[in-house]
Amino acid sequence: MDDKNLTIGDIAAELGVSKTTVSRAISGKGRIGEQTRERVLEYIEEHHYSPNVVAKGLAQNKTFNLGMVLPGDYNIVELPFFQNCMLGISRTASSHGYDVLISMVTADDITQLERAVTNRKIDGVILTRTLTDDAPMKYLKENGVPFVAIGSADDESVVQIDNDHQTACRELTGKLLECGIKRIALIGGDERYIVTRSRLSGFEDAFTARKRWNGEKQIFLNVDGSSEVEHIVDGLLADRTECIVCMDDFLCGCVLNALQQRRIEIPEQMQVVSFYDSTTLAYRMPSITSIRYDVEELGRMACELLLKILDDEEVKRRTLLGYEVRMRNSTRSA
Amino acid sequence: MDDKNLTIGDIAAELGVSKTTVSRAISGKGRIGEQTRERVLEYIEEHHYSPNVVAKGLAQNKTFNLGMVLPGDYNIVELPFFQNCMLGISRTASSHGYDVLISMVTADDITQLERAVTNRKIDGVILTRTLTDDAPMKYLKENGVPFVAIGSADDESVVQIDNDHQTACRELTGKLLECGIKRIALIGGDERYIVTRSRLSGFEDAFTARKRWNGEKQIFLNVDGSSEVEHIVDGLLADRTECIVCMDDFLCGCVLNALQQRRIEIPEQMQVVSFYDSTTLAYRMPSITSIRYDVEELGRMACELLLKILDDEEVKRRTLLGYEVRMRNSTRSA
DNA sequence: CTGAAAGCGCTTACAG
DNA sequence: CTGAAAGCGCTTACAG
Numbered sequence: 093m094d095d096k097n098l099t100i101g102d103i104a105a106e107l108g109v110s111k112t113t114v115s116r117a118i119s120g121k122g123r124i125g126e127q128t129r130e131r132v133l134e135y136i137e138e139h140h141y142s143p144n145v146v147a148k149g150l151a152q153n154k155t156f157n158l159g160m161v162l163p164g165d166y167n168i169v170e171l172p173f174f175q176n177c178m179l180g181i182s183r184t185a186s187s188h189g190y191d192v193l194i195s196m197v198t199a200d201d202i203t204q205l206e207r208a209v210t211n212r213k214i215d216g217v218i219l220t221r222t223l224t225d226d227a228p229m230k231y232l233k234e235n236g237v238p239f240v241a242i243g244s245a246d247d248e249s250v251v252q253i254d255n256d257h258q259t260a261c262r263e264l265t266g267k268l269l270e271c272g273i274k275r276i277a278l279i280g281g282d283e284r285y286i287v288t289r290s291r292l293s294g295f296e297d298a299f300t301a302r303k304r305w306n307g308e309k310q311i312f313l314n315v316d317g318s319s320e321v322e323h324i325v326d327g328l329l330a331d332r333t334e335c336i337v338c339m340d341d342f343l344c345g346c347v348l349n350a351l352q353q354r355r356i357e358i359p360e361q362m363q364v365v366s367f368y369d370s371t372t373l374a375y376r377m378p379s380i381t382s383i384r385y386d387v388e389e390l391g392r393m394a395c396e397l398l399l400k401i402l403d404d405e406e407v408k409r410r411t412l413l414g415y416e417v418r419m420r421n422s423t424r425s426a
Numbered sequence: 427m428d429d430k431n432l433t434i435g436d437i438a439a440e441l442g443v444s445k446t447t448v449s450r451a452i453s454g455k456g457r458i459g460e461q462t463r464e465r466v467l468e469y470i471e472e473h474h475y476s477p478n479v480v481a482k483g484l485a486q487n488k489t490f491n492l493g494m495v496l497p498g499d500y501n502i503v504e505l506p507f508f509q510n511c512m513l514g515i516s517r518t519a520s521s522h523g524y525d526v527l528i529s530m531v532t533a534d535d536i537t538q539l540e541r542a543v544t545n546r547k548i549d550g551v552i553l554t555r556t557l558t559d560d561a562p563m564k565y566l567k568e569n570g571v572p573f574v575a576i577g578s579a580d581d582e583s584v585v586q587i588d589n590d591h592q593t594a595c596r597e598l599t600g601k602l603l604e605c606g607i608k609r610i611a612l613i614g615g616d617e618r619y620i621v622t623r624s625r626l627s628g629f630e631d632a633f634t635a636r637k638r639w640n641g642e643k644q645i646f647l648n649v650d651g652s653s654e655v656e657h658i659v660d661g662l663l664a665d666r667t668e669c670i671v672c673m674d675d676f677l678c679g680c681v682l683n684a685l686q687q688r689r690i691e692i693p694e695q696m697q698v699v700s701f702y703d704s705t706t707l708a709y710r711m712p713s714i715t716s717i718r719y720d721v722e723e724l725g726r727m728a729c730e731l732l733l734k735i736l737d738d739e740e741v742k743r744r745t746l747l748g749y750e751v752r753m754r755n756s757t758r759s760a
Numbered sequence: 761c762t763g764a765a766a767g768c769g770c771t772t773a774c775a776g
Numbered sequence: 777c778t779g780a781a782a783g784c785g786c787t788t789a790c791a792g
Binding site for chain 1: 777778779780783784786
């Protein structure tokens, strides 16, 4: 285990070659005799040498660290989305020789991100959600830090990757309408999240695509917390609404609780659908019709995009990933 | 924004002093004239200089990065516990000039951790759970990497911090027994997690403390997934069990679903309690009696312990944090 | 109180 | 194909 602090210099001395040569054998850059390279590589193998990445970074002006920006708000941070995302990012980064450094930010405090940047701890950044008027994004642009955003953004200059929330929501809503639903409601969270807006658009697209649909739709945004949901649910029950579309699994959980408490049968008296299909709702009875995204894949691809950018490769400005509509027992089958 | 790449050398040249002097003004180490220091500091302030932490690290053989080890298993990673932990760690690290680098490991794959260590990317590590026969722990010990474990471990040489799960579970179980419960069941997850064992001990302590209790208790460990829970619940219903103690909120969610599906009234026909009090169960009706831990605080203190160790300060081998028993409507009141 | 110099462990023109 | 030397941006004995 003493090998731990072997340096390129030690190896050079031991083998009677120069540090330059050792460095070349390792990196594969520059011409070097086949013989010499093998000798060096063998020695390295035997003695478990592994290069000091920090020193390498200093010389190359890199850190081999990627920043991952996470929302540090309570509640939100708990959404499984971010963890699954992290899994994908972490694995990909790791397999490319990078590590992942986290920065938790809130709407009005991005100091952790600023520290990571000004301290030159990271080569690039992955944003894990997008907002209208996105402070981290603004900061990164101003400071010329390479980044990719998971989520969508109006700004065409930012490299973004997202599931196609709008189409997903349109398709799901469409299916519901096809089943003859006349009264439908949409409940969503913070309107500053782009994803909230995308889903809203998809929801509305479904109606404009069906000109003959003459029912009633209701929309509730910026819904936050259980008591507000209860109030809304009471209103919807009074209105004889047939279906509630929930924009995330947390809100859906609240809706389900409210319905259960009021002894409303699902789907007979009220249908319910949600997004994400996370474990938050797994095993709920009845099973919940939901959109499913491959969030780990999303993280993986975001990471690969960033790595390409760091390698000065060209990348698509916008990548749209798919989704899957899973019809289950919380809705009447088509 | 050009200030970005200011170096200590630039400042020295500009001010007509040596790099040594600039360094001393910044670090506060070594004697330096009051006048000179102020001049340097002023210049730095004006030009938004911020030192290259990587270079500093190379010179001092530090990275100012802390490793955080997270379980990379699906499902488990989704437990809000780890996110809240991360919040505490991240904030504390940040306020001490450190960043947090994540390594996701599974029971049989700790390569991400190994990479971070052999690449010398981190100064120390925080483990976020403990297992019997803990691979990351073993690796860190063998390689002399400073670390603290969130969770308990038999090994007296490891610095560990944990909520007092055993006492918590004993107290909660005790309260239930005081209410006259005669048939009680415990459902828990993976037995290799120390926390599962601690809670089991606490559960049993409650009975030994009440010698005259003559009821029936059942214990199910290594329970994994919803169908197994359903099967257990059916058995318990047949047995006329009065109360189910769930070791985590995920299992509790499964239990609640199974009961709801079977039209069992809580707490009239079955009482239910859980641990963590996470948002997974928030807003469930009836509200769930539960233990509550301050997980962010746990992360914060773990991080502070590690920072002290890195500073060569003495620390307590074992820190036990409190808990709160929250009696709610899923149990009959005492 | 201050500075010249060596060093942290790498990389990379440049010269041979 | 190989090496001496300078450099990445800091710190830190050592000397004055």
